[in-house]
Amino acid sequence: xxxxxxxxxxxxxxxxxxxMRSVLSFMAIAVGSVVFIDSFAAIFSTYDRLQKxxxxxxxxxxxITQDYNQTSADPDEYTPPPTITYEDAVSLKNKLxxxxxxxxxxxxxxNTLEFEGKRVVTTLTGVTPxxxxxxxxxxxxxxFLDWHDVxxxxxxCVLVRKAVPPPTNELNKTRMKQWDYTAAFDVLVSHSDMLGxxxxxxxxxFTVIGVLEELPASKAPDIILxxxxxxxxxxxxxxxxxxxxxxxxxxxxxxSVDAGDENNFAESLKLVENFLKIRFGGDESFLIDNxxxxxxxxxxxxxxxxxxxxxxxxxxxxxxxxxxxxxxLATVFARTKEIGIRRAVxxxxxxxxxxFIVEAAMLGLIGGVLGSVLGYVWGVPVKEMLGLGQSPIxxxxxxxxxxxxxxxxxxxxxxxxxxxxxxxxxxALRTE
Amino acid sequence: xxxxxxxLSKVYEGGKAGWPALRGVxxxxxxxxxxxxxxxxxxxxxxxxxxxGLLDEPSGGRYLLNGRSILEMTDRERSDFxxxxxxxxxxxxxxxxxxxxxxNVCLPMMYAGIPSAEMQHRAHELLAKVGLKGKExxxxxxxxxxxxxxxxxxxxxxxxxxxxxxxxxxxxLDSASSREIMDMLLQLNAEGITVIMVTHDKELAARxxxxxxxxxxxxxx
Numbered sequence: 317x318x319x320x321x322x323x324x325x326x327x328x329x330x331x332x333x334x335x336m337r338s339v340l341s342f343m344a345i346a347v348g349s350v351v352f353i354d355s356f357a358a359i360f361s362t363y364d365r366l367q368k369x370x371x372x373x374x375x376x377x378x379x380i381t382q383d384y385n386q387t388s389a390d391p392d393e394y395t396p397p398p399t400i401t402y403e404d405a406v407s408l409k410n411k412l413x414x415x416x417x418x419x420x421x422x423x424x425x426x427n428t429l430e431f432e433g434k435r436v437v438t439t440l441t442g443v444t445p446x447x448x449x450x451x452x453x454x455x456x457x458x459x460f461l462d463w464h465d466v467x468x469x470x471x472x473c474v475l476v477r478k479a480v481p482p483p484t485n486e487l488n489k490t491r492m493k494q495w496d497y498t499a500a501f502d503v504l505v506s507h508s509d510m511l512g513x514x515x516x517x518x519x520x521x522f523t524v525i526g527v528l529e530e531l532p533a534s535k536a537p538d539i540i541l542x543x544x545x546x547x548x549x550x551x552x553x554x555x556x557x558x559x560x561x562x563x564x565x566x567x568x569x570x571x572s573v574d575a576g577d578e579n580n581f582a583e584s585l586k587l588v589e590n591f592l593k594i595r596f597g598g599d600e601s602f603l604i605d606n607x608x609x610x611x612x613x614x615x616x617x618x619x620x621x622x623x624x625x626x627x628x629x630x631x632x633x634x635x636x637x638x639x640x641x642x643x644x645l646a647t648v649f650a651r652t653k654e655i656g657i658r659r660a661v662x663x664x665x666x667x668x669x670x671x672f673i674v675e676a677a678m679l680g681l682i683g684g685v686l687g688s689v690l691g692y693v694w695g696v697p698v699k700e701m702l703g704l705g706q707s708p709i710x711x712x713x714x715x716x717x718x719x720x721x722x723x724x725x726x727x728x729x730x731x732x733x734x735x736x737x738x739x740x741x742x743x744a745l746r747t748e
Numbered sequence: 749x750x751x752x753x754x755x756l757s758k759v760y761e762g763g764k765a766g767w768p769a770l771r772g773v774x775x776x777x778x779x780x781x782x783x784x785x786x787x788x789x790x791x792x793x794x795x796x797x798x799x800x801g802l803l804d805e806p807s808g809g810r811y812l813l814n815g816r817s818i819l820e821m822t823d824r825e826r827s828d829f830x831x832x833x834x835x836x837x838x839x840x841x842x843x844x845x846x847x848x849x850x851x852n853v854c855l856p857m858m859y860a861g862i863p864s865a866e867m868q869h870r871a872h873e874l875l876a877k878v879g880l881k882g883k884e885x886x887x888x889x890x891x892x893x894x895x896x897x898x899x900x901x902x903x904x905x906x907x908x909x910x911x912x913x914x915x916x917x918x919x920x921l922d923s924a925s926s927r928e929i930m931d932m933l934l935q936l937n938a939e940g941i942t943v944i945m946v947t948h949d950k951e952l953a954a955r956x957x958x959x960x961x962x963x964x965x966x967x968x969x
Contacts, residue, residue: 319859319861322858322859329846333846653842654844656803656842657842657843657844657855658855658859659803659827659830660801660803660830660836660842661830661831661836661855661856661859661903661906662827662828662830662831662832662856662859662860662907663827663831663859664823664824664827664828664859665823665824665827666824667827667859740803740804740805741802741803741804742798742803742804745803745838745842
């Protein structure tokens with residue numbers, strides 16, 4: 317204990333005397349620290365995002381769609397493939413109550429919406445309350461559709477208000493104008509208070525009972541599944557059928573399903589397949605997308621990417637450690653005579669080793685602390701200023717980083733310290 | 749503290765067969781003796797002193813310190829021996845230039861684990877004893893050669909050693925300083941410390957009670 321205390325005292329003096337050398341050592345380790353904290357924060361935010369995505373999107377997802385790619389040898393024998401209807405969705409949910417979500421969806425394009433004399437083109441999507449269970453990345457004003465609306469085929473609808481899109485270049489702007497035929501709808505919804513008012517959809521009167529506002533891009537949790545639907549106006553699927561927006565004979569619904577439990581996913585998948593077979597006969601008229609695989613692949617890819625990041629952080633520490641080793645070794649050679657003197661007055665090999673190890677560990681410690689401060693400065697105000705977004709630095713990250721910095725310096729000092737301790741006192745004294 | 753050597757040899761590695769610095773040296777030194785080791789350069793005086801001071805190991809022969817063979821000691825035991833029983837005085841002083849005189853004197857006591865206050869007190873006493881009162885805060889670079897060697901003597905005395913090993917202690921000093929240092933060594937010997945001094949100064953050697961003359965790695969009768 318006393319020798320450790322002595323070593324610490326000696327080391328503090330050494331660090332003060334050799335300012336330049338010490339500062340370089342600090343920096344070597346501090347940079348490692350910064351990279352480490354940064355990468356740890358990146359991993360943490362990835363993990364965080366994945367958790368949120370899982371909550372929003374679920375994992376055990378599958379999607380049932382009609383298989384349009386049916387072929388038949390003779391055009392006269394062509395029979396249209398069976399369609400999925402609202403009743404099928406209800407039946408599936410009743411047969412398999414374990415499923416967390418069975419959301420039927422059907423779209424009708426290029427509808428006309430009339431509101432206070434203005435007419436815009438929009439897209440109608442028929443859904444049930446199940447729709448809101450997953451991938452719900454909106455804030456709701458008013459209320460969402462409920463089962464009462466669906467069962468009674470009420471003429472109510474919910475509008476989707478687009479978030480301000482992130483800034484983009486001129487080409488994209490032009491493209492958007494060319495292809496987005498519902499741009500006028502977005503403008504209308506953003507600029508008018510339509511909640512509780514009546515609108516006309518293809519001359520059928522609907523009441524707007526709710527408005528879904530998309531969260532701005534920076535705040536919205538990502539959806540793991542690629543969102544290929546562009547939602548504009550949501551109405552009960554039954555209402556749309558009743559008023560002839562869709563034709564249940566020909567327009568098949570898509571069923572978005574969340575099996576709820578990822579461990580029973582395979583079983584759920586089989587049950588759903590069986591259900592379809594029994595209800596529609598043996599023909600494989602439907603496609604079942606196993607979305608869980610996709611979700612898991614996406615998550616795995618994210619985790620792999622963050623492992624690359626953390627390995628960068630570790631490599632940075634390695635570089636810092638080698639820097640410390642180099643500097644410590646140089647110190648040993650520069651102070652050979654001193655080592656001889658200390659040995660002559662009674663320092664043992666252990667004392668000499670301790671001195672150099674403590675010195676390196678202290679350089680590591682100070683470097684780690686310095687790196688943590690720099691890491692915070694880089695991660696929070698600087699990144700914010702550069703528009704990269706703050707790193708979610710948790711208190712334990714700098715703590716771990718200081719520990720690793722100290723430990724790295726300690727490990728890399730063992731060899732130089734051993735070299736120092738192995739010098740024969742007589743030889744060490746002879747050097748000039 | 750008795751010293752007993754028989755057939756000590758030392759071969760330095762290097763070259764084909766190595767270079768023999770000592771070729772069988774045998775002698776005994778009784779406690780309290782003042783011994784001067786003389787001889788021309790390269791005759792093995794310093795090598796002998798390094799071995800006696802446990803700074804180097806002999807290649808062959810036996811060396812008993814107080815009846816214990818040093819070859820059987822661990823590094824820790826040898827270090828403790830150097831720290832507690834032996835004081836070194838070198839031709840080139842071998843002080844740490846970054847430390848003040850006081851710090852240099854404290855060094856052996858630091859390794860002995862003596863409490864700080866006691867260490868400081870004793871270091872002040874020792875520096876006063878060698879006539880450096882008031883120069884405790886000066887670093888070796890601010891002191892003259894004679895003063896530096898006195899700091900070295902104070903350091904050698906820090907842990908009250910039984911033996912002082914002096915390797916050409918006056919080699920870098922003018923004659924006045926040389927006399928002072930020699931007087932000090934004689935004084936220490938009078939206080940009961942065994943002194944072994946390597947020198948090629950015949951006048952100084954003449955003041956020692958016993959002379960060992962060396963030539964080509966051997967003692968001359």
